[in-house]
Amino acid sequence: MSTDSSIPTDIPQTRAAAQALEDKLAQANPTNLADSQAVCTALEAVGALLTQLNRQDLLSRDGAMQEAAAAMKDPLQTLSDLKDQLTGISARVAALVNIANDVDKVVNGCAKHFPV
Amino acid sequence: MRVQYGASLSLLLLVSGCSVTPLEQRATEFSTAATAATLKVQNAYQLVEESYIDAQMVSLVNNFDTKGFNATQIQSFMPSAAMRARTQMIAGLQQYATLLAEVSGNEPVTALDAQSEALGKSLQGLSDSTGLSSVAKSANTDMGIASTAVDALGRILIEHKTAKELPGILSQMQKPVDDICQLLEADIGTPEGGGLRNQLKVDYDRLIAEQRTYIYGNEAKMTPDERRTEIAKLPQLVTTEQQDDVTLAQTQAALKALAATNDALAASKNSKQAPAFRALLAELETEGQQIGSVYKATMSN
Numbered sequence: 349m350s351t352d353s354s355i356p357t358d359i360p361q362t363r364a365a366a367q368a369l370e371d372k373l374a375q376a377n378p379t380n381l382a383d384s385q386a387v388c389t390a391l392e393a394v395g396a397l398l399t400q401l402n403r404q405d406l407l408s409r410d411g412a413m414q415e416a417a418a419a420m421k422d423p424l425q426t427l428s429d430l431k432d433q434l435t436g437i438s439a440r441v442a443a444l445v446n447i448a449n450d451v452d453k454v455v456n457g458c459a460k461h462f463p464v
Numbered sequence: 465m466r467v468q469y470g471a472s473l474s475l476l477l478l479v480s481g482c483s484v485t486p487l488e489q490r491a492t493e494f495s496t497a498a499t500a501a502t503l504k505v506q507n508a509y510q511l512v513e514e515s516y517i518d519a520q521m522v523s524l525v526n527n528f529d530t531k532g533f534n535a536t537q538i539q540s541f542m543p544s545a546a547m548r549a550r551t552q553m554i555a556g557l558q559q560y561a562t563l564l565a566e567v568s569g570n571e572p573v574t575a576l577d578a579q580s581e582a583l584g585k586s587l588q589g590l591s592d593s594t595g596l597s598s599v600a601k602s603a604n605t606d607m608g609i610a611s612t613a614v615d616a617l618g619r620i621l622i623e624h625k626t627a628k629e630l631p632g633i634l635s636q637m638q639k640p641v642d643d644i645c646q647l648l649e650a651d652i653g654t655p656e657g658g659g660l661r662n663q664l665k666v667d668y669d670r671l672i673a674e675q676r677t678y679i680y681g682n683e684a685k686m687t688p689d690e691r692r693t694e695i696a697k698l699p700q701l702v703t704t705e706q707q708d709d710v711t712l713a714q715t716q717a718a719l720k721a722l723a724a725t726n727d728a729l730a731a732s733k734n735s736k737q738a739p740a741f742r743a744l745l746a747e748l749e750t751e752g753q754q755i756g757s758v759y760k761a762t763m764s765n
C-alpha cells in the first residue's frame with residue numbers, strides 16, 4: 349500500500365528514487381544481527397534494481413526492457429516484504445527515517461515503468 | 465666543433481633517407497601515449513566485473529544456510545554481446561594508434577596490415593550489430609553516429625596506408641575517434657547517475673553491508689583477534705572503493721584527453737611547432753601513467 353502519492357513519472361526519476369533508497373540503506377548503521385540482515389537484504393534488492401537499470405543503459409531498449417522488467421520482479425517483492433520490518437528498524441536507526449515512503453517510490457516507479 | 469657535428473648528423477640523416485616530418489614525429493608520440501591509455505580502458509570494465517562478482521560471492525556465503533547454492537545466481541555484470549562490442553572498439557582504437565606509428569615510420573609492415581585488416585572487418589561487422597546499439601544507447605548517442613564511427617575506424621584499418629596519407633587519415637578519423645571515446649566515457653558514468661561508477665558504488669555498499677552482517681552473525685564464535693581482523697576489513701572496503709572510483713574517473717579523463725589530443729594532432733597538420741598538441745599529449749601521458757599505477761595496485765590486491 350502506497351504511503352506517498354509522488355510516484356516517479358519517468359525512468360530517470362525511478363532511478364533517482366532507487367538511488368536515494370540505496371544511499372539511505374548504505375548509510376544506515378544497524379547494531380544487531382536482525383537489523384543488519386534486514387538492511388542487507390533490502391540493499392541487495394535495491395542494488396539488483398539499480399544493476400538492471402545500469403544494464404538497461406548498456407543494452408538496446410526494446411529487448412532489454414522486457415528482460416529488465418522480468419529481473420526486477422523478485423527484488424521488488426523483497427522490498428515490499430521488508431517494508432514493515434524496515435519501518436520498525438527506523439525507530440532505532442536514525443538514517444532510515446521515512447523509509448516506507450522511499451520504498452513505495454521505488455516499488456511504484458518500477459511497477460509503472462517496467463510492468464512486471 | 466658542435467656545429468660541424470650537427471651538420472654531419474643532418475647530412476647523414478638526409479643521405480640515409482631517415483628524415484621524419486614534424487607531423488610524423490608527433491603522430492608517433494601520440495601513438496605511444498594513446499596505446500598506453502587504451503590498454504587501461506579495458507581494465508575499467510574488468511574492475512567492475514570483479515566488484516560485481518565479489519558482491520555476489522559474499523551474499524552467497526552469508527545466505528548459504530537458507531538459500532543454498534544455485535549456479536545461475538552468479539552472473540557477470542556486462543552482457544557478453546555488450547562486452548564484446550566494447551572490447552572490439554577499444555582494440556580498434558589501439559590498432560588506429562599503431563597504424564599512425566607505422567605509417568609515420570615509412571615502413572610497409574605486412575603483419576600489421578593483416579592484423580589491421582582482420583580487426584577492421586570485425587569492426588565493420590560490429591557497426592550493424594546489437595552489441596553496438598547497446599553502446600550507443602548507454603551513451604544517449606544516435607545509433608547512426610556510433611555505427612558511422614565504428615565503420616569509419618574499420619575502413620581505415622582495412623585500407624593500406626602510406627606516410628603521405630597521414631594528414632588525410634588524421635582528418636578522416638577525427639570525428640570517429642571523438643565519437644568512440646565519448647561512447648566509452650558515457651559507459652563509465654557517474655557514482656550517482658549510472659554506468660560503471662554507479663555499479664561500483666552499489667557493489668561496495670553491498671560488500672560492506674554483508675561484511676557487517678557476517679560479523680554480527682559470527683562474532684560469538686570469533687577470538688578477539690579474528691573479530692578485530694573482520695572489523696578491520698570494513699574501512700579497507702571503503703578505501704578500496706574510493707581508489708577504484710578514482711581509477712574509473714581517471715580512465716574517463718584519459719579517454720577525453722585521447723580524443724582531444726587526436727583532434728589537436730589533426731589540427732597541427734601544417735604546423736612546425738604545435739604547442740596545443742604538446743600540452744594535451746603531456747596530459748594524455750600523465751593520465752595514462754596514473755591509471756596504470758592504480759590498476760597495478762588494485763589488481764595485485
